[in-house]
Amino acid sequence: MSPEQRRAAVYLRISQDRENTRLGVDRHREDAEALIAARRWTPVGVYEDNDISGKGHKKRPAFERLLKDIEAGHIDVVVAQEWPRLERNRADGVRIIEAAQRHHVLLTFAKGSDIDCTTAAGRLSADMFSAIARNEIEVKAERQSRAQRQRAQQGRPPKGVRPLGYATNGDVIKHEAEAVKKIYGAFSSGSSLRAIAAALSGSEGKDLPALPTLPRHNRTLMIERNARRSEEGLEPRPVPNDDPWVPSTVMGILRNPRYAGYSTYTPKEVLANGDRRRSWRAQILRDDHGEPILGQWDSIVDLAMWEAVQDRLDDPARITNRVGTDRKHLGSGLYRCGVCDKPVKAHGQRYRCAGHVVRSREQIDDFVVEVVRRRLALPDLHDLLPSADEPRLQEIKEEINEHRARIHRAQRDYDDELIEGFDLKRIRDRENAAIDTLEVERLRLSLGSSHTSVLGQRDPAAAFEAGDLGVRRSTIGALCTVRLYPHPRGMKSFNPDSVSIMWR
Known part of the structure; x- marks a missing residue:
């Protein structure tokens, strides 16, 4: 086949082009077109x-089309930068080599030599x-x-996208x-992730009016990036819709x-661990003493709030829910x-435990809320609250730091x-097992002494x-245990004795 009869396709890829400047792909296109012209x-x-990185499993649409056109016999040469x-x-x-071998396609590079995949060499x-x-990629990484x-x-501060x-x-x-x-205050007070997201979105009738509405x-x-692009004389990029949080x-x-x-700092072993709950704390960089x-x-936010x-x-009860x-x-x-x-479940307008208890939800809730409200209004409320085991919590923190220091020294x-x-x-497995045991104890003590922000008002x-x-819900859970008993037969009015409230 003469040079003029060889059909040459250009493949271009740049790993990262967040600002869509296209400078890289344009340079590579010029080099490829010059090579094609020189080879006639x-x-x-x-x-x-x-803007498609080599990491992850993101599909390359143009690469897939290139393979299809090779298989269809439309291409004799593929030209890339390297x-x-x-x-x-x-x-x-492997895919591009095998396709090139089957269809006698030449792979060539503006920065490199030809690869004839039809030969063993x-x-x-x-x-x-x-x-x-x-x-080279691993050394760079x-x-x-x-x-x-x-x-x-x-x-x-780490480089990259700025956090809120x-x-x-x-x-x-x-x-x-x-x-x-x-956001931290609302969650620590017992609000759900969904309720906080709705409040930030400005949803009608939101339960948390104290939270601002944010895009x-x-x-x-993206709006900030486009402002910088405008200053540099570049075209703006599409701005995402203002969808709900x-x-x-x-x-x-x-x-x-x-x-x-x-x-x-996030080590590779943390990402490979798969335990997202552990990985958040494992991201915290520590010195030789842990x-x-x-x-x-x-x-x-202060350290105590973040830890809480x-x-x-x-909380295992939350994770399994x-x-x-x-x-x-x-x-x-x-x-x-x-x-x-066992915990009761809501069933229509009632709370229900199959075979044992069926109670009116409205009556029970009104009674519990009123009893808890009266308890909260007592002048000596804080004397009645359970106290945190602060000395043991501090001991646990120091012991965890010791185990982390051993891991750090072993790594060194x-x-x-x-x-x-x-x-x-x-060493890492042994120390992490000890840390997990201590974390369970610390979690139990922390949750057991959690008074929520309501009790601190x-x-x-x-x-x-x-x-x-x-x-x-969080306040009730911190103050007491509520048990429901079957309502006495023949009694039409609500019987307070059928509800037990045990103060902690």
Whole structure:
């Protein structure tokens, strides 16, 4: 086949082009077109996957079309800037090599040589290119990870997308920070993630009027980026719709250690662990003594508030509840059956424990709310509340720090080649098991002594009446255990003796 008869396709890919400047793909296109002209090939099309990283499993639409056109016999040559632009990952590399081999397609690169996949030598060259490219990527990733860890050890704000409440340099954005504080306050008072999301969205009839209405954070970020693009004379990019907030976004805010002032770094083993609840605390960078490293920025919530929120999010009762904390009725899952002591469920207008208790929901709720309100109005309320086991909580914190320090020292010994990998794993597994045991004890003590923000108000009774469903449930759960017994037969009026309220 003469050079003029060879049909050449151009494949372009840039891993990251958030601002859509297209500078990279335009440069690569110019290089590819110059090569095609020099070889006197016939250009038959450009296949472009701009702003698609080599990480993850995101599909490359243009790459898939390129493979289909190769299989259809429309292409004799594929031109790319270099092998990593074309391969991205080993699976895609195998696919393009096999397709090129079946249809006698030449792979060539503006920064490199030709690969004739119809020969054993050509396939060996492709494998070598792939191995070298992966090595370069891994070395670059290690260098970047080391720089990120060093930055975190210095307490400097991490690079990347700014969280709600902070500028990219770590400065506090006042109105957003106030919203973050109110999000933490609402959740610690017992409000659900869904109720908080609805309040931030400005939903009609929202239960949390104290929370401000805010646009989704990704919308705010894109508006800010477009303002910078406008200053640089660039075209704006599409702005996401102002959709309602979702509970998972609220969860991300509540889990973020940066709001408590902690410097964070996420090791690979944390991401591979799969335990998201552990990984949030594991992101907190610690010194040789196991103490958290604080960032060079102002915290938005205090440490005690952040830890209390983590305890509530980690509560096994909440995790095993399929609908989270978003209950629709005051006593559902909170009140207990007086016969079998299992939590009752809401069933229509009643609370029900199959075979034991069926009670009017409205009557029971009115009675419990009134009794709790009276309790909250007592002048000696705080003398009646259970006290936290503060000394033991502090001991647990110190013990956890000791175990984390041992993990840190083992990691350092491994880096210095003083111990083997299996020694590091053995130490890490042993210390993490001890940490998990202590965390369970700390969680039990923290939840057992949780008084919610209602009980800390100047007028707890008024705060209880003004609170949303989540706040009232949390307050009742902290103060007492409510048990429902069958209503006496033949009695038409409500019998208070059929409801037991045991104060903690």
